Amino acid sequence: MERVLFxxxxxxxxxxxxxxxxxxxxxxxxTPSTEIVxxxxxxxxLHAEWCINEKVAMETAVGASLAGVxxxxxxxxxxxxxxxxxxxxxxxxxxxxxxxxVTADDPGMHSSQNEQDNRTYAKxxxxxxxxxxxxQECYDFLAEAFALSEEFDTPVLLRTTTRLSHGRGRVVPxxxxxxxxxxxxxDMTKYVMVPQHARQRNxxxxxxxxxxxxxxxxxPLNVLEAGTVDFGxxxxxxxxxxxxxxxxxxxxxKLSMSHPLPYGKVARLYQSVSRVAVVEELDPFLxxxxxxxxxxxxxxxALPADGEFDQELVFNALEPxxxxxxxxRRRPVMPPAPxxxxxxxxxxxxxxRPPVLCPGCTHRSVYAVLxxxxxxxxxDIGCYTLGALPPLLALDSCLCMGASVGxxxxxxxxxxxxxxxxxxxxxxFFHSGVTPLIDAHYNESQGLVLVLDNRxxxxxxxxxxxxxxxxxxxxxxxxxxxxxxxxGVGVRCTTVDANDYDALDAAIAGEAETPGLGVVVARAPCIxxxxxxxxxxxxxxxxxxxxxxxxxxxxxxxxxxxxAVTVTDQCTGCxxxxxxCRRGALSLAETKAxx
Amino acid sequence: xxxxxxxSLVGVGGQGILLAAAVLAETAMAEGxxxxxxxxxxxxxxxxxxxSTVRFGARVWSPLSRHAEVVIAxxxxxxxxxxxxLAAGGALVCATTRIExxxxxxxxxxxxxxxxxxxxxxxxxxxxxxxxxxxxxxGTVRASNVVLLGAAxxxxxxxxxxxxxxxAAAIPAKIRExxxxxxxxxxxxxxxxxx
Numbered sequence: 001m002e003r004v005l006f007x008x009x010x011x012x013x014x015x016x017x018x019x020x021x022x023x024x025x026x027x028x029x030x031t032p033s034t035e036i037v038x039x040x041x042x043x044x045x046l047h048a049e050w051c052i053n054e055k056v057a058m059e060t061a062v063g064a065s066l067a068g069v070x071x072x073x074x075x076x077x078x079x080x081x082x083x084x085x086x087x088x089x090x091x092x093x094x095x096x097x098x099x100x101x102v103t104a105d106d107p108g109m110h111s112s113q114n115e116q117d118n119r120t121y122a123k124x125x126x127x128x129x130x131x132x133x134x135x136q137e138c139y140d141f142l143a144e145a146f147a148l149s150e151e152f153d154t155p156v157l158l159r160t161t162t163r164l165s166h167g168r169g170r171v172v173p174x175x176x177x178x179x180x181x182x183x184x185x186x187d188m189t190k191y192v193m194v195p196q197h198a199r200q201r202n203x204x205x206x207x208x209x210x211x212x213x214x215x216x217x218x219x220p221l222n223v224l225e226a227g228t229v230d231f232g233x234x235x236x237x238x239x240x241x242x243x244x245x246x247x248x249x250x251x252x253x254k255l256s257m258s259h260p261l262p263y264g265k266v267a268r269l270y271q272s273v274s275r276v277a278v279v280e281e282l283d284p285f286l287x288x289x290x291x292x293x294x295x296x297x298x299x300x301x302a303l304p305a306d307g308e309f310d311q312e313l314v315f316n317a318l319e320p321x322x323x324x325x326x327x328x329r330r331r332p333v334m335p336p337a338p339x340x341x342x343x344x345x346x347x348x349x350x351x352x353r354p355p356v357l358c359p360g361c362t363h364r365s366v367y368a369v370l371x372x373x374x375x376x377x378x379x380d381i382g383c384y385t386l387g388a389l390p391p392l393l394a395l396d397s398c399l400c401m402g403a404s405v406g407x408x409x410x411x412x413x414x415x416x417x418x419x420x421x422x423x424x425x426x427x428x429f430f431h432s433g434v435t436p437l438i439d440a441h442y443n444e445s446q447g448l449v450l451v452l453d454n455r456x457x458x459x460x461x462x463x464x465x466x467x468x469x470x471x472x473x474x475x476x477x478x479x480x481x482x483x484x485x486x487x488g489v490g491v492r493c494t495t496v497d498a499n500d501y502d503a504l505d506a507a508i509a510g511e512a513e514t515p516g517l518g519v520v521v522a523r524a525p526c527i528x529x530x531x532x533x534x535x536x537x538x539x540x541x542x543x544x545x546x547x548x549x550x551x552x553x554x555x556x557x558x559x560x561x562x563x564a565v566t567v568t569d570q571c572t573g574c575x576x577x578x579x580x581c582r583r584g585a586l587s588l589a590e591t592k593a594x595x
Numbered sequence: 596x597x598x599x600x601x602x603s604l605v606g607v608g609g610q611g612i613l614l615a616a617a618v619l620a621e622t623a624m625a626e627g628x629x630x631x632x633x634x635x636x637x638x639x640x641x642x643x644x645x646x647s648t649v650r651f652g653a654r655v656w657s658p659l660s661r662h663a664e665v666v667i668a669x670x671x672x673x674x675x676x677x678x679x680x681l682a683a684g685g686a687l688v689c690a691t692t693r694i695e696x697x698x699x700x701x702x703x704x705x706x707x708x709x710x711x712x713x714x715x716x717x718x719x720x721x722x723x724x725x726x727x728x729x730x731x732x733x734g735t736v737r738a739s740n741v742v743l744l745g746a747a748x749x750x751x752x753x754x755x756x757x758x759x760x761x762x763a764a765a766i767p768a769k770i771r772e773x774x775x776x777x778x779x780x781x782x783x784x785x786x787x788x789x790x
Contacts, residue, residue, distance in 0.1 A: 350676050351704035353696040355608060355643030383641060391701060459641070551701065556642060559700040568695075 063410025402432025745781025
């Protein structure tokens with residue numbers, strides 16, 4: 001066995017990640033979290049990256065997890081606000097390889113602009129929360145967190161506080177965890193969070209929360225420690241260490257997995273003692289839950305709701321309560337498990353009608369190329385997310401606005417090759433696709449970013465954005481040019497007409513085979529704005545053999561007829577089916593424009 | 596419920612359900628009634644099933660209902676899908692328009708052809724309107740939603756003056772005339788098209 005180490009909590013987390021079989025650690029610096037990534041960068045076997053911000057870091061780690069590598073993403077408490085968008089929906093998608101989100105809170109605001117208590121994020125996102133109390137637990141809990149993450153298919157929030165992150169102590173190294181590599185398997189109902197998939201995942205999240213609560217009851221992470229006086233303390237994290245030193249004879253419910261709260265263990269503490277205090281820095285997170293069980297407890301009326309604690313503060317605050325008459329014993333009122341809504345029942349026997357890309361949609365050509373080139377495509381949020389649905393089935397993920405690019409960088413970094421492309425619309429690119437592009441350039445990520453530029457924010461009803469200059473009052477502001485922007489970043493960028501299938505195919509195929517990072521802008525205005533109808537497709541029934549290449553485009557204007565494809569009156573004459581047909585069976589006929 | 600009338604408008608995203616709902620709501624307000632309307636926008640708009648609900652009465656509380664007195668459908672399959680909203684005696688004003696969803700185009704599912712029997716079996720009034728044809732006659736197929744409103748005006752308790760005010764309030768001036776023609780054609784055709 002290696003010699004005993006003397007590490008800060010942050011260093012212990014990095015060492016613990018390596019020991020737990022992690023391969024990827026990223027984050028954005030923020031006191032008191034910074035040294036985790038810095039330490040990881042010194043350890044053989046860990047790939048460490050600084051990301052441009054916490055949101056991109058979260059998405060990058062998600063990409064690495066998706067690719068099958070255990071990953072850690074680190075940030076300070078306020079950083080999780082920046083990363084909240086991917087974090088909240090990550091709870092729904094779950095993970096592939098384990099994913100641990102480290103939030104470093106700062107009670108006392110030694111180096112922060114606010115004092116928010118990020119335990120609330122675990123409750124908000126319905127994910128398990130681990131709170132180590134010392135350096136050894138920082139080290140050990142990484143393995144616990146990865147195991148929970150993979151068993152329950154969830155990100156795990158691991159919360160430290162300043163004293164833990166920057167405090168130092170003995171850490172005994174453990175035998176490394178053997179981790180089987182996980183292959184990535186495309187699973188749209190799990191990773192593409194369009195409403196019909198997300199509704200199903202949300203039910204699983206609620207069921208998962210119940211299963212995690214059952215686990216919290218039996219896990220050795222939550223221990224009832226016997227004392228010799230009629231006084232019990234519920235605490236986790238560094239507050240446990242203060243309490244233990246202040247009241248060595250008390251009973252303790254030490255909560256290292258503090259969300260979801262194990263009600264049964266709380267009840268058992270109350271069977272052993274008549275006086276109970278909750279010792280927690282910042283919010284009455286545990287106290288409110290204990291009170292909701294109908295149990296008498298000493299909490300924030302004695303201990304401050306702001307600032308840091310220490311053992312003297314805890315002792316002085318709680319000591320007076322030991323001589324008071326104990327409160328009348330009460331039986332806890334256990335909260336019932338919440339019920340789920342009835343699953344939607346479709347009208348029996350009727351065909352479903354999910355939303356689809358419009359006939360003539362200028363995004364369809366991109367999906368035709370992606371399918372032809374068999375590229376994994378990490379998607380984003382907009383009309384083009386519909387490319388994930390049958391029959392196109394051309395997207396691998398949809399997490400949150402702007403997630404595609406960071407996820408692509410993490411996915412490709414974890415696999416060490418240009419394995420996935422990002423697919424992002426023009427408005428979404430400006431929303432939050434630019435920062436991960438800069439990040440990918442800075443981290444020398446492999447990748448192909450496809451910007452589906454239909455010159456509008458189409459899905460919400462054709463609003464303007466910085467790429468078009470359009471404003472809500474109809475006036476035009478200065479427009480940002482994507483090519484110039486990419487040039488400024490230093491990323492090569494090719495623009496093609498999205499209606500020119502061959503040029504698009506050549507550009508995407510070329511970029512997919514070129515090492516490094518590149519952007520392809522597929523540009524053509526939304527069909528609903530132009531209402532372009534240059535003609536209609538007509539079928540040569542002699543040549544058509546119903547091979548299905550055009551039908552695979554998922555165009556509402558094409559249907560398999562008897563012996564040949566038929567074109568419905570929804571055809572806009574965009575010509576994409578003509579391009580993909582290998583038998584020359586389709587051509588464009590002029591038509592008089594309809595009134 | 597509680598003296599409130601519910602009209603559900605159903606169809607395929609892009610068929611003008613939201614505009615039709617706006618006209619209906621304005622018409623009810625012109626009658627001096629309280630009105631609540633609700634619909635889902637966004638992703639559902641793109642070629643998927645859409646549902647808009649308009650409720651009116653002396654005082655309307657909830658914006659939603661699982662039951663409707665009248666359903667206006669701009670597409671036949673969507674009209675059939677909405678049959679469950681109606682109780683016996685309710686009315687379905689439905690376009691003959693047939694828009695096949697992808698699963699039907701790909702022959703994975705079949706388009707139903709038993710709407711008339713289904714409606715009769717439930718004891719409903721069914722008004723089947725060639726909305727597209729009448730809209731073309733009015734000047735543009737895109738006015739088929741308003742053709743259906745014209746047909747529905749025969750089963751809804753509003754005066755012609757209120758409908759005129761509703762159309763004027765909800766429809767942009769440059770397309771108002773064609774829509775007024777569409778409304779009139781639908782209203783004229785409805786009695787003969789009740790099945």
